[in-house]
Amino acid sequence: MKRKLNQDDEPPAADAAAVAEPEKKKEKKEKKEKKVVVEEEKELSFAELGLDPRLVQAVAKLGFEKPTLVQRRAIPLALKGEDVLCKAKTGSGKTAAYVLPVLQGVLGRKKTDSTPHTAGLILVPTRELADQVHKAIEEFSAFCAKDITAAKLTENVSDAVQRSLLANVPDVVVSTPARAWKSVDSGALSLSQLQYLVLDEADLVLSYGYDEDMENLSRSMPKGVQTTMMSATLLSAELDTLKGIFCRNPTLLDLNEEFGDEDEKLTQYYVRCGEDDKWLISYLIFKLQLIKGPCLIFVADIDRSYRLKLFFEQFSIRSCILNSELPVNTRIKVIEEFNRGIYDIIIASDERSEVFGDEKEEETKGEEEEGEGEKKKKTNKGGRKGKRDEEYGVSRGIDFKNVAAVVNFDLPTSASSYTHRIGRTARAGRTGIALSFVIPKELFGKHKPTSIKSCERDEKVLAKIVRAQGKMNRKLEPYNFSKEQMEAFRYRMNDALRAVTKVAIREARTRELRQELLRSETLKRYFEENPAELSHLRHDGELGHKARQQAHLKHVPDYLLPKEAKKEITKGSVGFVPFKKVDKDKKHKGKFGGKGKGRSFKVGGGRKGDPLKTFKVRRKK
Numbered sequence: 001m002k003r004k005l006n007q008d009d010e011p012p013a014a015d016a017a018a019v020a021e022p023e024k025k026k027e028k029k030e031k032k033e034k035k036v037v038v039e040e041e042k043e044l045s046f047a048e049l050g051l052d053p054r055l056v057q058a059v060a061k062l063g064f065e066k067p068t069l070v071q072r073r074a075i076p077l078a079l080k081g082e083d084v085l086c087k088a089k090t091g092s093g094k095t096a097a098y099v100l101p102v103l104q105g106v107l108g109r110k111k112t113d114s115t116p117h118t119a120g121l122i123l124v125p126t127r128e129l130a131d132q133v134h135k136a137i138e139e140f141s142a143f144c145a146k147d148i149t150a151a152k153l154t155e156n157v158s159d160a161v162q163r164s165l166l167a168n169v170p171d172v173v174v175s176t177p178a179r180a181w182k183s184v185d186s187g188a189l190s191l192s193q194l195q196y197l198v199l200d201e202a203d204l205v206l207s208y209g210y211d212e213d214m215e216n217l218s219r220s221m222p223k224g225v226q227t228t229m230m231s232a233t234l235l236s237a238e239l240d241t242l243k244g245i246f247c248r249n250p251t252l253l254d255l256n257e258e259f260g261d262e263d264e265k266l267t268q269y270y271v272r273c274g275e276d277d278k279w280l281i282s283y284l285i286f287k288l289q290l291i292k293g294p295c296l297i298f299v300a301d302i303d304r305s306y307r308l309k310l311f312f313e314q315f316s317i318r319s320c321i322l323n324s325e326l327p328v329n330t331r332i333k334v335i336e337e338f339n340r341g342i343y344d345i346i347i348a349s350d351e352r353s354e355v356f357g358d359e360k361e362e363e364t365k366g367e368e369e370e371g372e373g374e375k376k377k378k379t380n381k382g383g384r385k386g387k388r389d390e391e392y393g394v395s396r397g398i399d400f401k402n403v404a405a406v407v408n409f410d411l412p413t414s415a416s417s418y419t420h421r422i423g424r425t426a427r428a429g430r431t432g433i434a435l436s437f438v439i440p441k442e443l444f445g446k447h448k449p450t451s452i453k454s455c456e457r458d459e460k461v462l463a464k465i466v467r468a469q470g471k472m473n474r475k476l477e478p479y480n481f482s483k484e485q486m487e488a489f490r491y492r493m494n495d496a497l498r499a500v501t502k503v504a505i506r507e508a509r510t511r512e513l514r515q516e517l518l519r520s521e522t523l524k525r526y527f528e529e530n531p532a533e534l535s536h537l538r539h540d541g542e543l544g545h546k547a548r549q550q551a552h553l554k555h556v557p558d559y560l561l562p563k564e565a566k567k568e569i570t571k572g573s574v575g576f577v578p579f580k581k582v583d584k585d586k587k588h589k590g591k592f593g594g595k596g597k598g599r600s601f602k603v604g605g606g607r608k609g610d611p612l613k614t615f616k617v618r619r620k621k
């Protein structure tokens with residue numbers, strides 16, 4: 001925050017001599033503070049932050065013209081050797097803010113000391129995030145030749161492969177705490193000469209059931225390791241815990257407070273509606289393309305994600321699924337391909353509350369208590385279930401590119417989950433929309449087939465979300481759909497819902513899993529040899545073998561569309577949404593402009609060239 005100098009505090013003349021000395025000091029201090037302001041206004045370049053020219057060259061290649069606020073503030077502190085605890089909004093560029101100083105440190109050491117040792121450890125809560133951070137390190141060190149090596153420990157490889165990876169003594173290691181500790185414990189990774197420790201999504205790293213691993217790791221590190229911790233949502237109690245474990249005397253940067261109205265690029269809406277209405281509205285939004293561009297839909301659990309996908313398939317709306325059951329390679333590839341513009345819709349199950357069922361209440365309670373008392377330390381060890389990957393997560397830290405909208409089909413159970421989910425859009429200064437469905441208390445449980453337990457507290461959670469967003473100078477606005485016009489589509493929605501039975505969901509879930517496992521393992525080698533062919537493996541194909549197919553639902557007949565012009569949901573469009581599509585090119589695009597146009601995906605040679613086709617045939621034999 002830019003500080004104003006107070007010029008009204010002139011001391012009385014008689015006291016002037018007595019205060020002369022402190023005054024001088026005060027002036028000096030004020031000058032110093034002023035300098036900070038001037039520097040801020042000047043908006044230093046990456047080079048002016050004191051970074052190595054090779055790193056500056058790399059960020060330039062990535063198209064980063066100037067450092068973001070968090071980079072301007074955190075990088076100089078880290079370069080000075082200070083511990084930093086930083087709270088800055090989602091998508092504000094925290095990755096570069098902590099990676100660049102670590103790389104700079106490694107480069108600096110290599111000038112005088114060429115003995116190999118792991119100098120930097122970056123801990124993240126999920127494997128998806130580890131993959132992303134590892135890629136960022138590779139990009140930022142693109143001009144450092146072989147001076148910087150990095151490894152991630154989150155791949156599905158055997159212990160032997162992991163060992164050989166670490167035998168090369170990478171300068172920087174990216175991992176989840178559990179995998180880092182496993183490697184340290186087995187002797188494959190040595191932290192004895194560690195200089196830099198980073199905890200990204202620091203609050204989650206601690207609350208994910210990693211506390212024991214973190215304590216073990218902290219005991220394996222030398223004293224005086226420089227520590228940086230980042231998150232968009234750090235509570236004061238969490239900060240205290242983190243400080244207690246790792247930091248000497250950290251500098252706290254709370255940049256969320258410096259974020260003004262005028263910087264806001266995210267528009268947030270919520271829709272209060274019945275349990276079945278959200279299926280109806282979602283059908284209309286996506287069939288009539290009221291939201292344009294790539295979209296992320298969050299649902300409460302895995303079954304729900306398949307249900308929504310199968311429901312959409314009834315209307316020929318294509319989507320991909322992300323959940324913790326899918327192999328990590330598939331998950332990472334879906335994210336990559338979404339970022340390349342291959343898919344329009346991802347349905348992600350945000351299972352943190354499902355996997356750590358017991359924690360859910362505690363988390364919400366903790367937020368209620370925020371500011372009043374200590375947030376309880378979470379213990380998640382007991383809550384883990386089934387074969388799901390405990391290190392799965394896509395609402396935290398993942399840099400989905402160009403997401404036009406985040407739809408909270410099911411509202412999360414806490415305000416901080418909401419902040420991270422909606423943070424997948426409006427990143428890096430872009431605009432975006434968040435739309436959340438909220439089930440009012442009086443409508444909860446009224447439509448049994450679509451009712452889920454987590455929505456019972458929607459109203460309470462919404463109140464917390466509004467408060468938490470308010471603290472960041474953000475607001476949510478109500479969005480109303482015209483009930484009358486929606487009604488015309490209700491019977492189609494009911495037809496589709498009826499076709500998506502529990503059996504169909506179970507079958508789709510098993511089938512998808514089997515298929516992805518097979519693709520992931522069997523085809524791995526083939527695609528390693530033929531990387532260009534990877535794009536043949538689409539993840540938004542149809543699952544609906546068992547779901548009754550109803551051709552009439554695939555199109556929207558003219559008579560159903562109201563006369564008013566169709567308007568897409570955009571910033572500032574609060575209130576009534578008429579549905580008719582105005583599209584001059586309608587004739588050329590098919591009656592209702594079907595999915596896939598604009599972001600069309602074409603693989604060389606169509607189905608003929610699709611290796612999966614042959615693969616499938618072989619499997620059937």
Ligand SMILES: Nc1ncnc2c1ncn2[C@@H]1O[C@H](COP(=O)(O)OP(=O)(O)OP(=O)(O)O)[C@@H](O)[C@H]1O
Nearest residue numbers: 064065066067068090091092093094095397399428
């Ligand atoms: N200085 C910059 N100029 C332009 N783009 C940038 C700059 N710094 C980062 N970006 C881009 O901004 C996007 C968001 O960055 P990043 O993922 O580091 O955000 P974050 O603050 O870590 O978000 P989250 O809280 O969700 O983890 C990325 O696509 C990144 O490439």
